[in-house]
Amino acid sequence: NFMLTQPHSVSESPGKTVTISCTRSSGSIASNYVQWYQQRPGSSPTTVIYEDNQRPSGVPDRFSGSIDSSSNSASLTISGLKTEDEADYYCQSYDSSNSWVFGGGTKLTVL
Amino acid sequence: EVQLVQSGAEVKKPGESLKISCKGSGYSFTSYWIGWVRQMPGKGLEWMGIIYPGDSDTRYSPSFQGQVTISADKSISTAYLQWSSLKASDTAMYYCVRNYDGRIDYWGQGTLVTVSS
Numbered sequence: 548n549f550m551l552t553q554p555h556s557v558s559e560s561p562g563k564t565v566t567i568s569c570t571r572s573s574g575s576i577a578s579n580y581v582q583w584y585q586q587r588p589g590s591s592p593t594t595v596i597y598e599d600n601q602r603p604s605g606v607p608d609r610f611s612g613s614i615d616s617s618s619n620s621a622s623l624t625i626s627g628l629k630t631e632d633e634a635d636y637y638c639q640s641y642d643s644s645n646s647w648v649f650g651g652g653t654k655l656t657v658l
Numbered sequence: 659e660v661q662l663v664q665s666g667a668e669v670k671k672p673g674e675s676l677k678i679s680c681k682g683s684g685y686s687f688t689s690y691w692i693g694w695v696r697q698m699p700g701k702g703l704e705w706m707g708i709i710y711p712g713d714s715d716t717r718y719s720p721s722f723q724g725q726v727t728i729s730a731d732k733s734i735s736t737a738y739l740q741w742s743s744l745k746a747s748d749t750a751m752y753y754c755v756r757n758y759d760g761r762i763d764y765w766g767q768g769t770l771v772t773v774s775s
């Protein structure tokens with residue numbers, strides 16, 4: 548199986564743009580879709596990006612996702628940061644046997 | 659409206675057994691995989707396994723194989739996660755989730771399991 552590696556934490560100021568990376572250890576990042584989940588303290592996670600770059604209804608277009616085969620990684624970009632974006636973010640993908648893999652999570656601080 | 663409603667918080671002693679539940683509504687329960695995700699205190703998300711209620715096909719993460727049992731009763735649209743002998747290290751929040759094409763589209767509210775002597 549493979550691993551997904553995320554930075555432990557990132558921080559940025561309100562109004563700025565931040566990018567969180569998710570690097571796949573083996574196999575191509577393009578082999579299986581990547582999802583991103585947001586988890587605010589004390590709450591269940593929610594989906595902010597699915598299928599690499601799709602936003603569920605209700606998620607603002609400040610959130611975007613992409614993959615980069617050259618670095619074998621996926622990225623979540625949040626523009627126009629708001630204090631409400633402060634949360635933990637997890638990437639997730641799956642393998643051919645329908646086994647899911649989560650990244651370790653990134654704590655986003657908006658200060 | 660799709661909902662996954664989990665059973666309430668549990669406090670157990672080491673060695674005790676436990677079965678927590680997740681009731682699906684608002685969709686065809688037998689047509690979607692249901693998964694379980696563990697989150698230990700202050701830690702990240704871990705995939706435990708999934709079940710297809712339509713035929714009870716079950717897959718486990720190697721990390722949880724033999725440690726827990728996942729089951730489902732399609733007659734009451736409910737999935738279960740059970741332990742035969744709890745350990746203190748099983749203390750965690752457990753989420754049931756609906757799988758749609760390899761991604762999670764709905765989450766339960768979580769069940770907090772505390773194991774302490």
